[in-house]
Amino acid sequence: MRLWRLNKEVEIFIAGIGAAQSLLMAFFSFFERKKDFRNLLLFVFFLAITIRLTKSILWVYLDVTPLWMLNLGFMAHSISGPALFLYTLHFLYPRKWASWSLLHFLTGLILLFYIDSLSLEEFWYEGGYSVLLFHQVGYSLTSLFLLSKWLLQKNQNEQLQRTSIIWIIALVLGTAILQFLYFSNYILGITPYLLGPISYLPFIYFLAFLLFKNPSLLKNNTAKKSQNIRLTQHELHEHGSKLEEFMQVQKLYLDTNCTLDMVAKQAKLPAYMVSYILNNAIGKSFPDFLNSYRIEEVKKRLSHPDYRHTKIASIAYDCGFNTLSSFNIAFKKTTGITPSQFQKNHRST
Structure with missing residues (x-):
């Protein structure tokens, strides 16, 4: 008791x-x-x-x-x-x-x-x-x-x-x-x-x-900062092109921990500015922008002879994806087919 x-x-x-x-x-x-x-x-x-x-x-x-x-x-x-x-x-x-x-x-x-x-x-x-x-x-x-x-x-x-x-x-x-x-x-x-x-x-x-x-x-603070952005269409698309070029050169998308803040820091721009540019110049949210580069990298490797015997899961992880489920969803959303179907079609050509 x-x-x-x-x-x-x-x-x-x-x-x-x-x-x-x-x-x-x-x-x-x-x-x-x-x-x-x-x-x-x-x-x-x-x-x-x-x-x-x-x-x-x-x-x-x-x-x-x-x-x-x-x-x-x-x-x-x-x-x-x-x-x-x-x-x-x-x-x-x-x-x-x-x-x-x-x-x-x-x-x-x-x-x-x-x-x-x-x-x-x-x-x-x-x-x-x-x-x-x-x-x-x-x-x-x-x-x-x-x-x-x-x-x-x-x-x-x-x-x-x-x-x-x-x-x-x-x-x-x-x-x-x-x-x-x-x-x-x-x-x-x-x-x-x-x-x-x-x-x-x-x-x-x-x-x-x-x-x-x-x-x-x-x-x-984010909404107020975004509302105060004043960029011409020329400046907007110029920033968008630089971000795309930056991602292609630096290949930050290969890092599984890549975030908006990380990209903004490397690009020497405020995070809200990067987000604004992506949405208004490129027409993509940051996750979609990031995944588009990862998917392109996966496609290159799936179609390259050097990766013929590499598991699709390993390729996905090496290209920045954290989970197979998110990878499969993103891949099919972008290409319209599954990764295995893409690999099979490419091998037959």
Whole structure:
């Protein structure tokens, strides 16, 4: 019995650390809100998570938790999903804020209005909590869908740096796990109550680490910089030709870790400028631009006698591709046939 009590105390301590770190993230996001309106959504999200985790801790630690505190925790739970969804939407697909988006927080406002009257026995245990959990899992799945759709797009916004991609993946995935664990505890009855808050701890600390190392995550500078680019058509195509010549000579595409920032650094141009030139002068996103050179290199090797006995997979890796799946998709998109078909056709000629 003593051992169980000690374990529970450790669980509460770990969950408390997660809540405290989430609160710090909320304050940091709030003070950065003027640099990007999305930070206000981030503030609402982290604050809601803080309140929800605090409610969970008090529920386990105290014999009697005040009704208003329980309802405040449920209200915070109800707005965490919409806040994350709207942040994810505006982070991946930048757009102006629409006032109708506030309707996503209607459930939370209703719960706040009845914060002193919604009881456990007559409301939450009678289906209210179940509806809330399904509601939040739905928002988490929608956020995951947005993220998956964005990641699978070939013309995804290459202006988004690798750190930003890791940031949004960790944020969405960590929250989805938290929401599902609350769901699986009450609806499915298969996980401990505090497993959600405990599992959230590594995600929130990882996010804090990313933000500490990259404060620019909360600044939306790319769009403004792109809007300020003023190039004539002649200058645009001249820069485009130089980028193509640069890639042909330097052959950076052979590096599996080649990124937009790497190319921009070698070309001595800002990353947003390179992205702008590729889209407007060459008509390709950075991933497509990069893969076009890799595919051409693969085609040369597949048709060269010296590589007749070399496996296609080895050629793909040597030409800069990280995975066979991405290589096969890119190759067929460019040539209309599979690499093996291309090799077979070329050997027969």
